[in-house]
Every structure is written in C-alpha cells, then in structure tokens.
Amino acid sequence: MAVRTPYRSLRGISAVAALLAIGAVGCSDVSDAVDSAKDGAKKVARQRSVFSLDIGDCYNPTGKAEGTAYTVEIVPCDEAHAGQVVGEFAMDKGKEYPGDAGVSAVADTRCPVEAQKYAPDTWALPKGAALFYYTPTKESWATGDRAVSCTYTAEKGTFSGSLAAGKSLKPEQLTYLNGSNAVYEALWANQSEKDAVEEDLAGYKAQAKAVAAALDAHVKGLGGIQGTEVGKLRSTLTKAAGNWKKAADAADADAFYVAYDPAFTDIDPNKSVAARKELGLATTVPADEAEVWAG
Structure with missing residues (x-):
C-alpha cells in the first residue's frame, strides 16, 4: 500500500x-x-483506495503491478481485469514496523492460506495468475495501517470471471482440496534454505515430519470419499506417508535419502490427476509444479 x-x-x-x-x-x-x-x-x-479493498473485488492497478500503490480501478469481474482480492488479514497492532522483509515474510505465509479459502483449487486458476499482496508501508504503519490484501494477479495480460469457488464446491471436493493443499503447504513452508541434506539434516527431518502429518490427515479425509481412483490415490499416499515418516526418523543423511526419494515421488501431482477427474476438479498440473517433479 x-x-x-x-x-x-x-x-x-x-x-x-x-x-x-x-x-x-x-x-x-x-x-x-x-x-x-x-x-x-x-x-x-471506479477508482478506489487500496485501503478499502474487499475480498472478491476485481481490479486493475492504476500503475505498475508491483511497488507502492495508492488506488486501483475496481471493475465487474465479468470484465477483463488484472487481479482479484482473494483474502485479507490484519497484522499485529502491538508491534513496531517489522521492515519490508518482515511484512513480506508474514504475507508469504498467510496469503496462501487465506487465498485457498476463496479459491481452493489452485489448478483451476487462470494461466499466469500469481499470488501478490498489498501490505502496509513504514509510513502507513505509523498511521495505524495493518491490513494485508492477498490477490491473484495476472503476470501478463488479464483474465475474466471471478475466482470464487469455495462456496460452490461439493463437500467431497473441499475435503480433497483441503487435504491436498495442506500437504504441499507443509512441503514448501518447511523447505530448508540449504540445498544439501548433509548441511541441514535437522531441517529436512522437520520438513519430513510436517509432510507426514499432513499426509496422514489427507489420507484420513480420503477414506470418507468413494471412488476407484480416489481409493488408488489413498493407497499411494499411505505409502508416501510411511516413507516421509522414515525420512523424519532417519539417523543420517544416507538413510534420509533412501526414504525421501520414494516419498517425494509418491506426492508427484501427476499421480492425483485421475482422482481429480473422478471428483470433477481441474486436471491440468500447474506449470511450476510440473517443472519441479519433472526433475
């Protein structure tokens, strides 16, 4: 902001x-x-202050997509637009301004969670839509501003239509998406800053523990959903959870790698396509995820 x-x-x-x-x-x-x-x-x-954005608002930036912003152009969602507000939250009022990096770190953690409440199926997002956010600046913080607005914004061009989907999804679709999203959130939110396991075995084991716990919850949720493909996916993820637990308990880096390789392979998003199709969800793996598992 x-x-x-x-x-x-x-x-x-x-x-x-x-x-x-x-x-x-x-x-x-x-x-x-x-x-x-x-x-x-x-x-x-249609101009509106960025301080008054609401969840669901579709808009066009009045300047560059990134950087300091004062106003945006609010437009009907059925018109072409560059972004939509999909979540919001307030930062702690009792603290001093944590710096640009500190504010961004909080938004990086909170916005994916808030956005998934509004648009749970990230596979159904328009091509090129990425998660951005409006955050307080040092100056606006001094005036009491603590609001963070999370948005999906087109990195190039525009898209049309609202991204709202949470209220229209069936219970079994939401159960699947909530469980699946939690698994990948656990994976990336706990990613070590070190490239090699040998440099941060404890960090990698903590990540494995978080993923295993998320998988256990996901597998439990899938147990209440009928369907041949869902059943097959549940079996695959049950095996994956076992390997993530082995990785979390590994005595050394070598033991970690032995468990990690099959654990990572079994949560390849491509393995969930058939179950997603059976549930009536989007079936095209997002490019960034496909690239990670392509090696």
Whole structure:
C-alpha cells in the first residue's frame, strides 16, 4: 500500500479534456471523442483506495503491478481485469514496523492460506495468475495501517470471471482440496534454505515430519470419499506417508535419502490427476509444479 493521501476528484479534469478533444477534431470524429471521454470518466469513477479493498473485488492497478500503490480501478469481474482480492488479514497492532522483509515474510505465509479459502483449487486458476499482496508501508504503519490484501494477479495480460469457488464446491471436493493443499503447504513452508541434506539434516527431518502429518490427515479425509481412483490415490499416499515418516526418523543423511526419494515421488501431482477427474476438479498440473517433479 502507500501513505494515505487526500482524495482528489479527477472528474473535472476528465470533463475539460473531453471538451478540448471535441473542439480539436472534425464533426465526424466527435462521436469517437465522446466515447473516449465516457470511458475515461468511467475509469475515474471506479477508482478506489487500496485501503478499502474487499475480498472478491476485481481490479486493475492504476500503475505498475508491483511497488507502492495508492488506488486501483475496481471493475465487474465479468470484465477483463488484472487481479482479484482473494483474502485479507490484519497484522499485529502491538508491534513496531517489522521492515519490508518482515511484512513480506508474514504475507508469504498467510496469503496462501487465506487465498485457498476463496479459491481452493489452485489448478483451476487462470494461466499466469500469481499470488501478490498489498501490505502496509513504514509510513502507513505509523498511521495505524495493518491490513494485508492477498490477490491473484495476472503476470501478463488479464483474465475474466471471478475466482470464487469455495462456496460452490461439493463437500467431497473441499475435503480433497483441503487435504491436498495442506500437504504441499507443509512441503514448501518447511523447505530448508540449504540445498544439501548433509548441511541441514535437522531441517529436512522437520520438513519430513510436517509432510507426514499432513499426509496422514489427507489420507484420513480420503477414506470418507468413494471412488476407484480416489481409493488408488489413498493407497499411494499411505505409502508416501510411511516413507516421509522414515525420512523424519532417519539417523543420517544416507538413510534420509533412501526414504525421501520414494516419498517425494509418491506426492508427484501427476499421480492425483485421475482422482481429480473422478471428483470433477481441474486436471491440468500447474506449470511450476510440473517443472519441479519433472526433475
């Protein structure tokens, strides 16, 4: 977000610009000029402070997609737009400003969780949509701003339609998605900063423990869902959970690798495609996930 600034109406400026344009063109071009002026007036009327964004709002940035922002253009979701607010939360009011990196670290952790409440099936997101967020700056923090707005924003171009899906999903679909999302959140949220297991065995074992626990919960949830493919996936993930537990209990790096390789392979998203199809969910593995398991 950015420092709060007084609202300055641009309606007068738009009207003057329209009048100048009409006076400067021939009669045959007046209609085009009027239409352009109307479009400009509509855009101005849709401006809203980033401090008043609500979950579900579809918008276009008024400047660059990244950086300090004061306002955005709110548009109907059935129109082309660059982003949609899919979650929000407030940071701790009792603390001093934690710095840009500190604020981002909190948003990195919280926004995926909040976003999945609104759009649980990340496989169904428009191509190129990535999770962004509006956060307080040092200056706005001093005025009491603690709000973080989580958004899915098109890295290029636009998309149309609302991403809202949580309320329209069937119970078995939500059960599957909640369990699956928790597994991959446990995997990436607990990823060690070290590339080699030998450099941080304790960190990698902690990650394995978290993934094993998430898998146990996911497998339990799948037990209440009927379907041949769901049953097959449940068996695969049960085996995966066992290997993640072995990795979590590994005495050394070699033992960890022995368990980790099959554990990681068995949570390959491609192995869940058939079950997803059976449940009526999106079946195209997101490019970034496909790339990870492609090696």
